[in-house]
Amino acid sequence: MKGLEILPVGGIPEVHPGDDPASLIARAAGENFLMTGDVVVVTHKVVSKAEGRLVDLATVEPSTLAKGFAARHDKDPRQIEVVLRESKRIVRMDRGIIISETHHGFVCANAGVDASNVPGDETVCLLPLDPDASARRLRDTLASKVGGDLAVVISDSFGRAWRYGITNVAIGVAGMEPLADYRGERDEHGYPLTASVLAVADELAAAAELVMGKTMGIPVAVVRNYPYEKGPGTGRDLLMEPGRDLFR
């Protein structure tokens, strides 16, 4: 197997509502840069901003719950209110952090609502409404520019149970299967692999983060030479069915 390359795509300007993220990425990457077979990993903020998923906190009236929690933890009650609105279910509220399940089904801190890498002190950025649809739109445009197949992963950095530190994961996927299922195959010694479903889209997002950082202004990276499995997989395939989740 050949090695992979993880290539940063810098030079993407600040994204505004209505912008076409595929054009911005293609222009920043440079003509003829993207290739058939690439996996393009895009930080969700690029698509969220283009899709207008921004909230001006001056327009938000906080609820009593939001006001009380914010007062106890020295937070902005309007931002807490936005987190509550983006949540389907609260997993935990403590130390000023809300771990919740978003309307998409992702379990993450503050429902993905974030003020970093957003212009203005009073604006927060939400997750895309439908990250798989965002990924599909990006993929369709980028694939037609390239004249071949490629895959797109929309990413965000999530905390996790049991382990310290956040890692980049896939929240939207297009053009590839996000899981590599080895069940039924055998290892080199002939032993059947029973518990081997790998979340490769999450691993691709994690690999891409290594060239992105948080302060480097690199919201997009290309993973080249990864032999992804083409298919109609989505980011929802990466959600664990609650009844089967033994790690909670």
Added chain:
Amino acid sequence: MKGLEILPVGGIPEVHPGDDPASLIARAAGENFLMTGDVVVVTHKVVSKAEGRLVDLATVEPSTLAKGFAARHDKDPRQIEVVLRESKRIVRMDRGIIISETHHGFVCANAGVDASNVPGDETVCLLPLDPDASARRLRDTLASKVGGDLAVVISDSFGRAWRYGITNVAIGVAGMEPLADYRGERDEHGYPLTASVLAVADELAAAAELVMGKTMGIPVAVVRNYPYEKGPGTGRDLLMEPGRDLFR
């Protein structure tokens, strides 16, 4: 920033107790292949086997607990017994799977005890006794061969809460800080980054897995051009303090 390369190292022979994993890796990689600044990601089985962390199930007398659970779920009671012995605390036992905290503090399925990629039907492989020490030994030998600094990550694939599919994570680290702490820094808009401690060693392990697969016989990968932070960090830095973990 330059792009990264993720380079598979194949051709490592079956490892036996007493083998020197650094020599096996250096030989398989080829002379002059490893370079100063590389992060060498090594599947734990390479070091576990070299360190003799193998158990012949014929030597194991299962406890009543192991026998009962194995009978209910059609498992080998001797393998269940090994899992219990490798555990400090059981998180969940269901559907034939034991999620436990290992003596090191890792929370994973079956305490990392695994029969895949191990020769013989009656042998299981354990996690290294001290994966950080294994990483340090590998690093010292490989660094002296290279004549410069490099980092080593010992990896295993773990399931996680909330998300489907396993991903490769770091269980032992040498020569680098496993966390990149952006707290106190500011984004491009001057906003302070408050929740940004990235588990880069886990992301490096995940990136490496993309060239390893489960059936390809590639237990080692090199991440080249990643500007890791040198330091005395360990795999234990990636364990979440229970009282601060809001994701459980």
